[in-house]
Amino acid sequence: MVGPGRSRCCGPSGAAPAMNCRAEVLEVSVEGRQVEEAMLAVLHTILLHRSTGKFHYKKEGTYSIGTVGTQDVDCDFIDFAYVRVSSEELDRALRKAVGEFKDALRGSGSDGMGQISLEFYQKKKSRWPFSDECIPWELWTIKVNVVNLANEQERQICREKVGEKLCEKIINIVEVMNRHEYLPKMPTQSEVDNVFDTSLKDVQPYLYKISYQITDSLGTSVTTTMRRLIKDTLAL
């Protein structure tokens, strides 16, 4: 699915975004135990809009599309609920990435600030000896600030406030989605893996990758981790 080798993609490594890459930034302040749910809520909402049913190609160059199911998720630590795609594989992949981010945020050298990025990209096959390029077309960055709270009363207020903030973020995301800006053209059968992640059984999101950065107290980036979340890829 994904070729090895150099990938030139925009992301937290500091390179300037490629042209036509739409970039959106969201910021949230949460308590430590809310990080996971808040990130999952935002990422799932984005991926809900960026996933389709599985394509089934037929002859004559036509294809049909499978059905995407949805389900409600209630948060335990935030007064909030969101909708995600009914796909356990996708949920697992996101939980894995968010779990790593959360652990990194908790780790030493961090003052509780970091950001997680969700990038949608297209692959462009190059001729030998050049390897495939990854061309991002949409980048979502969620900046997180972890706060420490002193008592239960503050925690209760934080539950509600973060819930309200997340509602605003969902509205922001939906607004961006409905601008109907650039989306990759629907691919032919031979090109589908350059546009979509076809490794999941039940749904088909656009090709994406998740990465994160933790900022230390000096404001410089300490850790940059890139992980590909497509199943049959070599880990970096």
Place this chain on the structure above:
Amino acid sequence: MDTDLSSQDRKDLDKFIKFFALKTVQVIVQARLGEKICTRSSSSPTGSDWFNLAIKDIPEVTHEAKKALAGQLPAVGRSMCVEISLKTSEGDSMELEIWCLEMNEKCDKEIKVSYTVYNRLSLLLKSLLAITRVTPAYRLSRKQGHEYVILYRIYFGEVQLSGLGEGFQTVRVGTVGTPVGTITLSCAYRINLAFMSTRQFERTPPIMGIIIDHFVDRPYPSSSPMHPCNYRAGEDNGAVYPSVEDSQEVCTTSFSTSPPSQLSSSRLSYQPAALGVGSADMGYPVLFAGGLNAAHPHQLIGPGKEGGVPPVPNQPAHGTQADQERMCTPLDGVHYSAATPSSSEDTETVSNSSEGKCGSPHDLLETIFIRKVGAFVNKPINQVTMANLDIPFAMFAPKNVELEDNDPMVNPPESPETESPLQGSLHSEGSSGSSTGNTHDDFVMIDFKPAFSKDDILPMDLGTFYREFQNPPQLSSLSIDIGAQSMAEDLDSLPEKLAVHEKNVKEFDAFVETLQ
């Protein structure tokens, strides 16, 4: 390129808009059912999943939507609206949201109907799924149950936002341009829900200017009755509705990956089927209206939600009973304070029987004088139940009366109705006085839990307050005999004391010097 819409494209577009409207209604109503929704993804396309999304069709909702549309489609000046409102078990109601599917005149002639428009409508439905969980009414609908229910109403025509109160907010879900106009989906929602709070919906009188005859005044003849959002399809009424397969046109979509000019190769195939609405039509509104008005909210609702006043322990029961008894006996107010040490001791022996039991007077009589009790021990119950026995009251009454008059805390005979249950419960609650931190060890202590008060703030709670203020010590100046005696003695002993002090002058001086 031909800029006019071909007839096939026009047909397709109309179909898309129609089913988009129906699916929109389903998403909104299902989001207000009060339950979590879960549908499965399927990699193989099924014929009935419009817009490639698994959205179930509740037949009643489809029926209502079709009725409201009456064969028309949203157009300029003709919007499809879904009104979500809240109705309390007392019959008060309030509009929470209006979801509007509108069409304006801005056309996008270039857009391809069976490809781009279809996919964008699918995206808009996903956005609707997300936004329906984000407005304040979602959390209210998840908590509907005994105290209130959420209702929906579909109408077609001009949008009516006046019922939302002042300062309502609007959120736009999205827009899709089509060759015949731009479809816009938005929601206007009431914001002064906030004080009602998603935490707790209180039964307050209509603050928003709720009109009780809310449903009568509708100016539009096509207005439909309100329907609850929490039924189970087909369970609550006997009406039979056409199933999805019968009534809904099946959508099988094939898309082409070829360039747009070869669009002719991709076409929707569908099988129009008879709607078969028939007799269900007649029964439907009546059933629902009847179900709504006649049935207790309980019955309309599935798994009950926690609502109303949580169960309270014994005290209020005691309170009410005691209260009633209190009303009968004028001496009730008398026994709250520990008037004199002797009397307090006596009252204490009188009290303390109950330990939470609202026992019969006989039980209490038996326990009298068995135990010594501490300050402020359950006087009320014994006072109340002992009201009929003259002996203890007679002992105490003369000593206490004069104090009672002075102490407003102790003697509140003019308390209005609302207060009396509280006081009654306080006094009759049947505990033997102080909480477990008390110093008296030689009798059984039971926590004093005044009704309607929380005792989680330890330093000063209602029980402590009452204990402290209902047991003031005897004023020494009021016991005249003792006072008089000591005065005379004091005067006599003065010269002796003076002599002693004069002897010790030097010591006193040295002491004063140490202070300087």
